Amino acid sequence: MEAYPADWEADVVLRDGATAHLRPIVPGDADAVVAMHARQSPESIYLRFFAPLPTIPEKDLKRFVTVDYRDRVALVMLIGEEIIGIGRFDRIDDDSAEVAFNIADAHQGRGIGSILLEHLAAAARDLGISVFTAEVLPQNRSMLQVFAAAGFEISREFDDGVVAVRFDIDPTEKSLQVQEAREHRAEALSVRSVLHPASVVVIGASRKRKTAGNLVLRNLTAAGFRGRLSVIHPAAAAVAGIPAVASLSDIEGEVDLAIIAVPAEAVTQVVRDCATHAVKAVVVISSGFAETGEQGLMLQREMVATARSHGMRVVGPNSFGIANTEPEVSLNASLAPFLPDAGSLGLFSQSGALGTGLLAAAKTRGLGISTFVSAGNRADLSGNDVLQYWEEDPVTQTVGLYLESIGNPRKFTRIARRVARVKPVIVIKSDLTGRELPPGHQVRVSSLSGKALDQVLAQAGVIRAGSIHQLFDLAQVLSSQPLPHGHRVGVIGNSAALSTLVIQRARAEGLRIDRPAVSMHPEVSAEDFAAGLAEMYADPTVDSVVVTFTPSAGASEQEIAAILADEAAQSGKTTVACFLGVHGVKDELTAYSRGADGSRRVHTVPSFMGPEDAVWSLARATEYAAWKSSDRGRYPELEGIDHRRARSIIEGALARAQDEDPEARAAGRTVVLERSEARDLLAAYGVHVVPFYAVGSVDAALEKAAEIGYPVALKAVSRRLRHRLELGGVRLGIANPEELRAAWTAISAVIDAAEGPDGERGIDVQEMAPTGLACAIRAGEDPLLGPMVSFALAGDASELLEDVSHRVAPLTDVDAAAMVRGLKSSPRLFGYKGLPVMNVAPIEDILLRLSSLVDDFPAVRSVALRPVNVTEGESSILSAKVELTAQASRIDSSRRRMA
Known part of the structure; x- marks a missing residue:
């Protein structure tokens, strides 16, 4: 028997947004299997076993729960101690295995079969199995639907009253899309259950006004929460004017959300009580967990495991709270005594203190928010989850996140890339490498630099802000203005000095000034300013407009602001302004109109404290617009790839290393391939070394x-x-x-x-090899980001100046081309100062092939090709080094799991 595969364990989100725990079966599960069988209907038993089976014979039960985790594998899904689903496979030969499922009647329709199939397929691929077969009765439509909807190429044959199903379990583009779509729906729904509660209970609210629980309760009341509000207190008749009950048992009806503000050591028991009473989610305001040290971390893990195993999501611990400004919800379950008005900006914060700053900054600038989540230690609910919700939330049009750490960056960039196609995503993060973490955050450490991670965000269309100030500068533009149609900027104002500053900063930010700035008289009249604006907006060579205005005797700021708001609204062009007395999205710069459907439309021009902030924000909005409208390419079908050969080389090298050093796998040591092995592995992916x-x-x-x-x-x-x-x-x-x-x-x-x-x-x-320009290509599994590919011109200068292109695998053809052309030194490849124009197509092909290799095999820790000689014709790889890791573990893998 193989050792128990602990890395197959996972917490998962079901189709309805609840959570469950999945793990390999163990002999101790026998009683739970019998209990599940006893709850099944005769029809379900017949569909699974092809015969009536009122009880499981002892011999069969022992065989069910005793597996070797290699040729016989079984996974169970649990809520609490109850098994709600079982999936298993039995190896037929080296390449194939027969798969079967049994889903509890009471939990059918929750997507359990689909999740079990994903995890069984991933485990089977780990064991070298590539094909699943199954025998299903024709009337078992739900199981046939699980196979059909998985995205694999299914073949069916009907023989002797049974449908024989067969399919290759290697991931396909369709199966990955299906998995991603299911993950999205489930996680979005789980967050919606947190942010749209019909009933809330506050547990731990003291009668003392300055305590956290009391403050949250008063804020809930002040916001006018539209649902049912309860408070639990063991002795008081009322807290903050709300009648109190002694326990959850005294509350009639369901409770959707519990706000917990009790001492850390009592939280896990409160979560157990919530699970007993079917509470859907909890927000843990309490501190004293991972941020305090090892003992607090253990408390935190126990609390989260308890919640997840009983189907609940957790916000926190050490959370500042959550809020939803939708009128039909009116939820302020946070420590903030005020909220910005209702609006379209979604805010996520890991820091409680900065959560206050975010809400205060939004209110000061007149930016309305849709929802707010403070994740605290981010022990469960994360920015990834909230992004899944915001993607389809019709109220949220702009997303702002303050991240102290990213537990699963690859998943973050995957989701963010999808979200950014429909709405902008702005991120504040000072360090993304995992090296500088606040207390309580447990993440892996990247092997790459901060600049590499900036490129990863840019690849996903995420806009990086350096501060709260920049986040809201940019949110002002993206929340109130149409996106720019191009890089051409018109400048108009009544100060030549300010116009000069705008022009200089615009050019430095990559914007174009094709039209001379319009500098009006310092004492310009309202009529002349209106005429100048009308002419500027009518110019087809202007995509966006920067307007500056200093106090004038000819016209008041209020007059000019009203004129600008009207002209900008009619033009439909992106506009930013510098009005020294106005900062934010304010009524003074707001115009109103009626839509074709009769609805009232609001048009507000954002105003900034200085021209530098205005132009920086406009430049980032312009870059985002260009990314959003750009072709992101396709994932090419690469010829000449032998997955089986590559797998054989990798597994053979790791097995040899294991024989030589049995402790290598546990220690996670690297295995350097012999140079001939490295050459053969690369050749299996069509990459040939001289x-x-x-x-x-x-x-x-x-x-x-x-x-x-x-x-x-x-x-x-x-x-x-x-x-x-x-x-x-x-x-x-x-x-x-x-x-x-x-x-x-x-x-x-x-x-x-x-x-x-x-x-x-x-x-x-x-x-x-033919003389050419030497380049360096690297690829491999970064501990934090997953599979990465890097490209640079060879030499110390590229390394010292970090002139290196990085991307997350898999790459599209556009990604590969951008990597080559994105270097500051790339002109040397394209005829700089008389140099020959090199043929970069072979380099792009190598990047795509290495991308595929490291994406397919997490065990490939590092591939280094150096030098790669680029010429006017073909390219030559002169040296290759490959390292494998004995303990590959990818955060965002082909099996869905909460992270």
Whole structure:
């Protein structure tokens, strides 16, 4: 029997938004399996076992719960201690296995079969199985639908009263889309149950006004919560004017949301009580968890595990609370004594203190919010979950997130890329690498730099803000203005000095000033300003307009503001303003109109404290508009890929390393492939390395050079000297035996000086590749971000200046092209100062193929191709190094799980 596969365990979100726990079966589950069977209807038993089976025979029960986790695998799904679904497969041969399911009658229709199938397929692929088969009775339509709707290519045959189903379980584009869509619906619904409660109970509200529970209760009352509000207090008849009850048992009807403000050590028991009374979600205001140390972390994990295993979502702990300004909800279950007006900005914060700052800044600037979530320690509900909800929320039109850490960045970028196609996503995050974390946040650490992670966000269409100030500057534009149709900006105002500042900053931000700025007289009249605005908006070469105005004797700010609001509303062009007395989205710069359906429409021009802020915000909005309208490419079907060969090489190398060092897997050590293995693995994905030959003497080098033909190159194997032409470890263009003898002697001397007698002394002989521009390509599994691909021109300058392109795999053809062209040094590839124009198509193909390799195999920790010579024709890969990890664990994997 294989060891219990703990990494197969997962908390999952069901179709209805509730949660459950999934894990491999163990012999101790026998009683729970019997109990589930006893609750099943005769029809369900017949559909599963093809015969009446009132009780499970002891022999069969033992076989059901005793598996080897290799040839016989079973997973159970639980809510609390109750098993609500079982999925299993039994290996038929090396490649295929028979799969079967049993879903509890009371829980059918919750998507349990689909989730079990996803997890069984992922486990089977881990074990080298590629095909599932099943035998299903024709009347078992629900199970046939699970197979049909999974996105795999299904074949069916009807024989002897049974439908035989067969399908390949390797992920397809359709199956991944199905999985992603199911995940989205489930997680969005789970967040909706948190933000749209029909009934709320506050647990732990003291009669003292300055306590957290009392404050939340008063804020709920002050906001006019439209649902049923209850409070639990063991002794008081009322708290903050709300009648109190002694326990949850005293509340009639269902409770959707519980706000918990009791001491940390009591929270888990309160969560258990909530589970007993079918509460759907909890917001834990209490602190004293992971932010306090190891003991608090254990408390936090116990509390979350209790909630998830009973179907509940958790906001917090250490949360500032949540809010929903929709009139039919009017929920302020937070510590904020005030809320901005209802609006279209969704706000998410991990920090309680900054949650206050976010709400205060929105209110000060006149920006209305739709919903607000403070995740605190983000032990369960995360920014990823809330993004899933906001994607389809018709009220939320702009998303703003303050993130102290990202637990699952790959999933974040995957969701954000989808959300950003329909509404802008703005993120404040000072450090995305996982190295600088506030107390209570447990995430992995990235191996890449902050600049790499900026590129990851940009790839997903996420707009990065450096501060709360910038977030709201940008939100002002995106919440109130149409997106710019291009980069051309018109500037108008009554201050030549301000206009000059605007022009200089606009050009620095990548905007175009094709039309001369219109600088009016400092004492301009309202009529002249209106005429100038009308002319500016009528110019077809202007995509957006920056308006500045300083106090004037000719017209008041109120007059100019009203004129600007009307002209901007009629133009439909993006407009930002600098009115020294107005900051934010204010009534002074608001115009109203009637839509075709008779509805009232509001048009507000955002005003900024200075021209720099206005132009920065306009530039980011313009970049977002360009990203949104751009072609994001396609995932090409790459020819010449042998997945089976690649898997065999990887598994063989890992098995050999395990035999040599049994502790390697547990320690998560890396395995460096032999150079021939690395070459074979890359060849399986259509990436070919120029052959090189290790030789131990000058005579052997002469013999190999004669065999492959001159000219040749000699290269020291030493890590210190390889690729370092300037250190003397490489000799190129060796034309004859005499030159080879001299080069061998010179390299040997360099090795002696650099390595000493015990260092790496090998030398390779390699045929000379065509002269070109040297590049470096890397790919592999980043601990935090998952599969990544990087590209740079070779050399110290690229590394020191971080002139490197990074993208998350898988890549589209557009991603690959952008990586090559996105370097500051990329002009060297395209004819800079008389250099030849290189053929970059082979480089883009290599990027796509490596992207596919590292996306398919999380065990590939690192692939380094250096140098890759780019020429006017073909490219040549001159060296390759591949490292595997003995303990691959991808956060955002092919099996759905909460993270």
